[in-house]
Amino acid sequence: MQRKNLRKKMHVKLGDEVKIISGSDKGKTGTIIKVLKNQGKIIVQDINMKTKHKRPEQEGDTGQIIKIEAPIDSSNVMLYDSKINVASRYNKVVNANGEKKRVLIKLKQN
Secondary structure (H helix, E strand, O other): OOOOOOOOOOOOOOOOEEEEOOOOOOOOEEEEEEEEOOOOEEEEOOOOEEEEEEOOOOOOOOOEEEEEEOOEEHHHEEEEEOOOOEEOOEEEEEOOOOOEEEEEHHHHHO
8 A cells, every 4th residue: 555645754944055965966065945845855956957948839939948956856965064064964952942953963073
């Protein structure tokens, strides 16, 4: 029995800065602009660009070639800190105020 609407747990959120760790764009960094939770995929700004050929809609119009970002799997990215140029997993830390915060593991060790 298969479940169709099983959501994949996401370790990244909208607006996070990430580094691509596998695929043709390996090593590039970008910001998440959309999260597709049902598919377990994300769209990163200016990463995994695909070309789309658009037909003219009316007579006299010209067609277009559009470059758009295609979704990539969330497991192919890692959280990134641009200040120190470090990509790492994270731990959740609770402050004295009771606020939960995500802290990169490699930053914690230093």
